[in-house]
Amino acid sequence: MDLEVKKIAVIGLGNMGRQIAMNAAISGFDVGCTDADPGCRESAKAFYEEYLASRVTKGRLTQEDADAAAKRLHPADSIREAAEYADLVIEAVIEVLDVKQKVFRELDEICPERTILATNSSHIPSSQLASVTKRPDRVCxxxxxxxxxxxxxxxxxxxxxxxxxTVDTVYRTAERLGKVPIVCEREVPGFIVNRIREPMVFEAMKLADMGVATVEDIDKAAKYGLGHPMGPFEINDLTGLDLTYTIKTERYRKSGDPNDLPGILLSQHYLKGEYGKKTGKGWYEYGEDGKKK
Ligand SMILES: NC(=O)c1ccc[n+]([C@@H]2O[C@H](COP(=O)([O-])OP(=O)(O)OC[C@H]3O[C@@H](n4cnc5c(N)ncnc54)[C@H](O)[C@@H]3O)[C@@H](O)[C@H]2O)c1
Known part of the structure; x- marks a missing residue:
């Protein structure tokens, strides 16, 4: 028997967390949400308001539905306040194992026994978080x-x-969130999508480092030669160069293989704080409206 999820908590309201929280509220769930950074908590609130208003303007949501979604969102100042009554917690904090483990330890203390603790991590397998809880069967x-x-x-x-x-409950909840769930039966690095995509992105960065072609032309190659909707650098600007840099650095720390080091151009952008769309500049530059210049 799977659990009927009514309340979802989202921890970490950066790029991903605020969207995950918004999606859950629009889909009819009560959502507790928080971030360690007060500035981020405030910008997430502004994001919710702007997003709902724009959906109404575009005719995608009625004013009534937007108001109902806003009421279901409960921004909180602490993890306890956000998660203490949650049936499902989705953690979306920065991609650093120690930080995620600390959050999972706290969630394990706070949340009811039934609560499922899920991580949105792209690379950290949940077994590394399950190990700090007393409910490893309810972690994924x-x-x-x-x-x-x-x-x-x-x-x-x-x-x-x-x-x-746990798998059945998360699967059914994802469907109720309007998503298409798939199950990855083993914790292989990159899971399924990134396992397929990453070699292409890293190869694209290597080609740019070698001066074989410009970033723009490599993106064109993927779009017009492979039929991809976006090029690897355009996608990387969305996902965040900081995340890719952290992933590469972590991988090198574990393997010692110089092939795992972040490349020259990626490192240069990272050191200048050019993380992609969220900072207004990454591989490309973006205007105030978020559109490529
Ligand atoms: N960016 C992507 O495209 C993408 C896609 C899929 C999954 N993910 C995963 O989602 C997670 C978040 O990525 P992001 O791109 O949203 O990062 P982000 O840097 O935009 O947001 C991370 C947020 O975590 C907050 N935070 C840090 N420590 C915290 C703590 N102890 N408690 C609460 N909040 C804390 C930060 O203040 C920040 O707002 C990562 O695990 C990443 O692997 C990212």
């Missing part, structure tokens, strides 16, 4: 894609201790 990856309000896929990744009930 619930991996959204960016932009989470648009992209349909959700990868549910089972760790060796994840119960079938």
């Amino acid at each position: 990856n619930m991996h959204y894609f960016n932009p989470a309000l648009v992209m349909k896929l959700v990868e549910i990744v089972r760790n060796p201790q994840t119960s079938q009930e």
Whole structure:
């Protein structure tokens, strides 16, 4: 028997978390949400207001539905306040193992026994978070894609201790969120989508580092030669160069293989704080309206 999820909590309201929270509220769930950074909590609130208003203006939501979604969102100042009554918690904090483990320890203390603790991490397998809790059977990856309000896929990744009930509950909840869930039965690096996509992105960065072609032309190659809707650099500007840099650095730290180091251009952008669309500049530059200049 799977659990009927009514209340969802989202921890971490950066790029992904605020979209995940918004999607859950629009889909009819009560949503507690918080971030460690007060500035981010405030900008998430502004995002909710702007997003709902724009959906109404575009005729995608009625004013009544937008008001109801806004009422279901409960911004909180602490993890306790956001998650203490949640049936499902989706953690979307920065991609740093120690930070995520600390959040999971706290959630395990706060949340009722039934609560499922899911991580949106793209690379950290949930077994590394389950191990700091007393409920490893109720821990899994619930991996959204960016932009989470648009992209349909959700990868549910089972760790060796994840119960079938947990997988079934998260699967059914993802469907109620309007998503298309798939189950990754083993914790393989990159899960399914990134496992397919990453070699292409890293190869594209290598080609740009080698001066073989410009970033623009490599993106054109993917779009007009492979039929991809976006080029690898355009996608990377959306997902965040900081995230890619962290992933590469972590991988190198574990493997010691120089091939795993972040490339020259990626490192240059990272060191200048050019993380992509969210900072107004990454591989491309973006205007105030978020459109490519
Ligand atoms: N960016 C993507 O395209 C993408 C796609 C799928 C999954 N993910 C995953 O989602 C997660 C978040 O990525 P993002 O791109 O939204 O990052 P982000 O940097 O935009 O947001 C992370 C947020 O976590 C907050 N935070 C840090 N420590 C915290 C704590 N202890 N408690 C509460 N909040 C805390 C930060 O203040 C920040 O607002 C990562 O695990 C990443 O792997 C990202």
